[in-house]
Amino acid sequence: MALRFDVVTLFPEMFAAVTDFGISRRALERSLWQLECWNPRDWAENAYRTVDDRPFGGGPGMVMQAGPLERAIQAVQVARVARAAQVAQVGMAQVIYLSPQGRPLTHARVAKLAASEGAILLCGRYEGVDERLIERCVDEELSLGDFVLSGGEVAALALIDACVRQLPGALNDEASAAEDSFVDGLLDCPHYTRPEVYEDLPVPEVLLSGHHENIRRWRLKQSLQRTRERRPELFAKWLAQRADGTRGLSKEEAQLLREIELQELCGRDNMNE
Numbered sequence: 265m266a267l268r269f270d271v272v273t274l275f276p277e278m279f280a281a282v283t284d285f286g287i288s289r290r291a292l293e294r295s296l297w298q299l300e301c302w303n304p305r306d307w308a309e310n311a312y313r314t315v316d317d318r319p320f321g322g323g324p325g326m327v328m329q330a331g332p333l334e335r336a337i338q339a340v341q342v343a344r345v346a347r348a349a350q351v352a353q354v355g356m357a358q359v360i361y362l363s364p365q366g367r368p369l370t371h372a373r374v375a376k377l378a379a380s381e382g383a384i385l386l387c388g389r390y391e392g393v394d395e396r397l398i399e400r401c402v403d404e405e406l407s408l409g410d411f412v413l414s415g416g417e418v419a420a421l422a423l424i425d426a427c428v429r430q431l432p433g434a435l436n437d438e439a440s441a442a443e444d445s446f447v448d449g450l451l452d453c454p455h456y457t458r459p460e461v462y463e464d465l466p467v468p469e470v471l472l473s474g475h476h477e478n479i480r481r482w483r484l485k486q487s488l489q490r491t492r493e494r495r496p497e498l499f500a501k502w503l504a505q506r507a508d509g510t511r512g513l514s515k516e517e518a519q520l521l522r523e524i525e526l527q528e529l530c531g532r533d534n535m536n537e
């Protein structure tokens with residue numbers, strides 16, 4: 265079965281961002297993935313269809329109530345099982361809650377999710393959801409980073425987009441996804457296009473040389489340099505993985521790292537040479 269996201273959200277219209285535009289839209293048209301939104305208001309109990317209430321213990325804002333959310337999730341699971349039964353497959357979908365309290369989302373998690381049947385994404389609003397709903401229904405809490413959004417929708421959209429572009433056939437150029445940042449544990453190299461000179465800034469000469477081996481080497485060096493400078497913890501992880509594995513640092517990687525360290529000692533910036 266294809267990758268499928270069931271999203272529990274008060275704002276289903278926001279998901280047009282992935283269904284109506286770009287790569288994710290084309291992948292949807294090619295039936296590479298599926299999306300359905302479920303509004304917890306449809307499972308509210310009162311006539312006003314309210315799904316939030318004031319926090320016990322006091323404090324500002326509102327909290328999403330457990331009841332409507334659990335009934336919405338239940339409806340999704342029932343629909344999933346009914347669909348799976350048609351292909352003699354049974355299995356409950358993973359429920360993922362996007363929040364700043366979650367474990368950080370990584371490329372590894374995105375790749376694993378993209379290769380799975382998908383998940384139920386729970387989008388919070390206000391100050392978040394009643395903790396008992398998380399206890400009872402949520403399998404995994406994930407965060408995009410150390411910042412707060414007004415709703416989980418934008419985080420869910422990012423997660424969906426990241427997964428969909430990993431699907432075979434989603435990108436025009438199949439190599440693109442494999443060459444992205446993080447795939448090999450390093451940040452991406454810089455990119456340039458026409459014109460050759462823009463506002464007095466030339467494109468690095470090596471990229472115009474047509475010498476593919478030199479270009480590949482320059483790009484790898486840029487990736488190493490950027491990762492070391494901007495993401496020291498990511499760089500340390502990359503180094504450790506090279507150092508202890510069966511792989512080891514290649515001669516080229518070791519040479520490039522020596523060049524980078526030497527350059528730094530000289531306080532020079534001759535990355536174009």
Ligand code: 58G
Pocket residue numbers: 362363364365388389390391392393406407408409410411412413414415416419
């Ligand atoms: C505090 C604030 C707790 C994901 C808001 C819970 C979701 C950031 C991320 C919330 C999110 C992230 C309500 C709004 C979750 C709820 C949602 N903010 N960093 N906000 O991935």
